Amino acid sequence: MSNIVIIGAGQAGSALAVKLRSLEFAGAITLVGEEAAPPYQRPPLSKKYLMGELELKRLYLRPESFYADNGISLHLSETAVAIDRKDKVVIAGGAAIPYDQLALTTGSVPRRLPGSIGGELDGVHVVRNLADVDAMAPAFTEGARVLIVGGGYIGLEAAAVAAKLGLQVTLVEMGDRILQRVAAPQTSDFFRDLHRAHGVDLREGVGLTRLLGEDRVTGAELSDGTILELDFVIAGVGVTPATELAEAAGLTIDNGIAVDAFGRTSDPSIWSAGDCASFPYKGGRIRLESVQNAIEQAELVAANMLGAEKPYMPYPWFWSDQYDVKLQIAGLNTGYDNVVVRPGAGAAQSNWYYAGDTLLAVDAMNDPRAYMIGKRMLEQGKSPSPTAIADPETDLKELLKA
Template sequence: MQKLVIAGGGQAGFALAAKARSLRPDSEITLICEEPDLPYQRPPLSKKYLRNEMAREQLYLRPEGYYTDQGITLIRGHSARKIDRDAKRLLLDTQALAYDQLALTTGARPRRLPPAVGGDLPGVYYLRNLQDVDRMAPEFQAGRRVLVIGGGYIGLEAAAVAANSDLSVTLVEMAPRILQRVAAPETSDFFRTLHRTRGVDIREGIGLDRLERDKTITARFSDGTAQEVDFVIVGIGIEPNDALARDAGLPCDGGIVVDKYGRTSDRNIWAAGDCTRLPYRENMIRLESVQNAIDQAEAVAANMLGQETDYVPNPWFWSDQFDVKLQIAGLNTGYDRVVVRQAARGGQSNWYFQGERLLAVDAMNDPRGYMIGKRLIEAGRSPEQAQVSDPDADLKALL
């Protein structure tokens, strides 16, 4: 009987275990979760769960009985500490597990502010897991003042939830514009306007010098200004949890390096999800998305059990802010032109091109633009840019 051990109980770890069980009913599967909870979905944490619109049990990907019924051994509240590659054993904090095939689905962690800046002060929060949200939730009381540090999607989503909860919200971004690392100026402009019209004070091109704590928190900024707030949310990106692989001598480069099958340099060790760096077209990339975590994990499960099928990601992402649903298809890396298409009821889609080649689409309350753009990108087809920009042109005809 083949022993499959999966280190990491997030979305990728669960998807890998479930797929492996469906493909090989007789394999011995162990799923290790560092957190005490059952494997759960993360996107609702900062939205419905934080707003108390979703019960804890609704976050769980499956109830506890599922794992018993499927013969999946679930180890909760324990972490993997070391891989003994020669003996093919995974050492936990309390025991050692033998494996035939090992999958690393260790995910990522929030980037933290240095302690010298005040990153560890009481009232400074990072948003990644259930415990983070549980600690933060009591702060969300109408009239309180919150500072959000970071103008990426994590920070903007947190700012939107806080503003909807009638908090006074200030967001600072060190770069010249919000979303600078991930989106075109046209997308930044859309979300800047959205947030400001909902009362969020967005300040761009301003860094944080330090946080000071007394009865409240005083934030001192690079432009010499200061602001008193009740609490702080830090959303400055995430870092892959690749230390376990790196300490075992596996190649890591901003994530665990895997091949097109999801295999590391060790033929018996695999990886999937946010912790990986994987091939995409001519580059090695890291994809931070739920869908990639699921798709890559399922492909890895099949390959662990003997298939050799290339995993070809079809990147797509989403973000909910106020009453706007952003849907992103593709990756915009290398774009040199953005074509803007206005949609019904104030929606908009921004289409990224490199020369004549369509790379990606950002669709804000434009599900039709997103759907057609995604299908074109997956098919390797590029529409005429004049047709895209014409609001009267039928997008469906582009297919």
């Protein structure tokens, strides 16, 4: 009977293990994770959990007892340090774990500020896992002064929580605008206005020159010469796929662990899914950092490990919560040349991305109807007229039926 080992006990690793059992795989399943906590949700970490609105156990994807009850051997606080592909063994926690098939769901790691500019000072934080958020939580006191470096979704979500808790928030983005890498100017405009309305000192085209302090951060010098006095810093400058283990094992790396359409790496006994994996998509290769991708890709890989041979063809979607705004994104906007802004009820808005006449993606701010209909259009390959979308009197459901 075969033995499957999964390295990485996050959303993807947990989903893969659970799917194997639901597909009635009767062999041994071993799930190895670096953290002490069982698999948990990450999105609420920097929001409800940080704000004290969600207790730790409610973060867990399943009770810890679930894994033993379902014959999943859960190895917590263990780091996999090597893969012996010849003998099919993983070295983790000082032990050799044999495998017939191996899945790498190692996720991603946050980029940190360089030590040369003070990135290693106490009081400089990143937002990725439970330990990161537990370390910064005591600093979130009313009136505290925080600098957030990076105007992507990680930085903006951290700014929203800090502002809601009454901190003095400065956010710097060295690019021309926030969300420049992932969204249109119209979406950037919406969130810039939102954050400034909540008192965030948001500065675009301004970078961080260096952090100040001896052992602990006490301030920062910005690229425009401004000196800030600070109590702590959060770096939200992106993540990189966790590929060290795969690379050391000689697997092909291409913006992540390269897999084929079925989730196989360059070694047919080793598979990968989630943030760490790059896969074929529309003639190219992409890597998606989202809960949806982690779950759907991992579940497909589980089926393919058992012989399903089904290619992965995702319909990407994402979300972000900031203040009382829920941003929902359907599709990928890569290659857009036109953005149509559709007003919604009240302050709601949706931005529709087109390449020529082809709909690529939708950003919906507090407009779940536009999001759901846009998502269905993308899944069905429909591209409504940009003129019709721009008209708030147009019934979106009628466009979906057309």
